[in-house]
Amino acid sequence: MGTEPVRVHVLAVGGTIAMTPRAAGHGVSPSLGADELLAALHAEPAGAHVSSSSFRRLPGAHLTLDDVVSLHAKVAELANRGCGGVVITQGTDTLEETSFALDLLGDAAVPVVFTGAMRHPGQPGADGPANLLDAIRLAASDAAVGLGVTVVMNGEVHSARYVQKRHTTQLSAFASPGLGPLGWVAEGRIRIPLRPARLPALPLPVPVRPAPVALFTATLGDDIRLLPLLPELGYEGAVLAGFGAGHLPAWAVTDAEALAARMPVVLASRTGAGELYRDTYDFPGSERDLLARGLIGAGAVSPLKARMLLSLALGAGLTRDAVSLAYDALSA
Structure with missing residues (x-):
């Protein structure tokens, strides 16, 4: 300089x-x-x-x-x-x-x-x-x-x-x-010995109207009864912080799929570190099952930051496909 x-x-x-x-x-x-x-x-x-x-x-x-x-x-x-x-x-x-x-x-x-x-x-x-x-x-x-x-x-x-x-x-x-x-x-x-490759800026026009996005963390034994109520409460999107590499209880699958049909729903890991799996586990509520039902994988983005991204992206008018690509880019 x-x-x-x-x-x-x-x-x-x-x-x-x-x-x-x-x-x-x-x-x-x-x-x-x-x-x-x-x-x-x-x-x-x-x-x-x-x-x-x-x-x-x-x-x-x-x-x-x-x-x-x-x-x-x-x-x-x-x-x-x-x-x-x-x-x-x-x-x-x-x-x-x-x-x-x-x-x-x-x-x-x-x-x-x-x-x-x-x-x-x-x-x-x-x-x-x-x-x-x-x-x-x-x-x-x-x-x-x-x-x-x-x-x-x-x-x-x-x-x-x-x-x-x-x-x-x-x-x-x-x-x-x-x-x-x-x-x-x-x-x-x-x-500064470590310089990660800079990713292109996301296509987020300014000013952006941040959209209301719910963050829900899965816990042992919870029936997750709040999910169907989110649209009526005014939320435009949701982030589900699932277990491990991206899992939910079997009894929550139907509600998660129904919600994903109404708004963008991002699946993250509640661990806060590591990458969400895509193609390893195969049981009701596994990452394979949930992604096939329309949920968006957060990749390596933590739940808190996944919510930031979804709120800004929806507020900027990004499509569901563009939102999915944004998580992929941040995990590259």
Whole structure:
């Protein structure tokens, strides 16, 4: 990116990284803005000229896909104004979903890096400043170009397409099952030894109206009686997180097939890692049986991210066949 400092803009969305104690002294809530987060760094990292703004001040659990669509538009605006990279700070509760959704909305013209914190600023060993510093360094680096949307936490760099939050409290909560991190930050230097092939951006026009999509997780002994009710409740699609490599109880097969005849129904694995099978098991409720009944295989896409994809795809007007191809592309 040359010898001049790279213009990096920090967009603060809220989350633990921005939380301070409530007035009553019980618990914390997001109150810090972008400028205050940057003040904790004491100085700009070498090679970056940093600006900032506050986009939202919300817990991660309060964000919606509409917020993500607006965030995508803001990133595009910043890129058009000459920013060389964008860092987004938000709550870790939904970070794996928002970063993935932003990646699906199309390749940004500049590196986009998400980060957050597992410990709020009032706790000993708060990790927010270190994560933010690493994220700015990545956004300003040549190494970030062509990686797609990334997530930086605990000194590791992850692809938004693979990263998951795997623990409630540990600083090492974020991991990329089946792939691992793309790289790390050491002594302020960005190391990216793993560069997965970038897939073409999905044909998702912007603005997109995210469609309501239900996520249902299969559990032992459940009769899954909610499935027939989903259309009447206003859902336009559903993701079924099945057992193992993509299985449902035999008594749920009829309802799953009937639902797939009314709306797109995606079959994923509740394990959250590994690829959905297509052609191994053959019993009522197996992956062979369910795919033959019209369900769409999620491939290697986890249930949470499968729901993001289906909501954006349906909101953009993609056909069922186009939706199926999108899951195949993400699993290639």
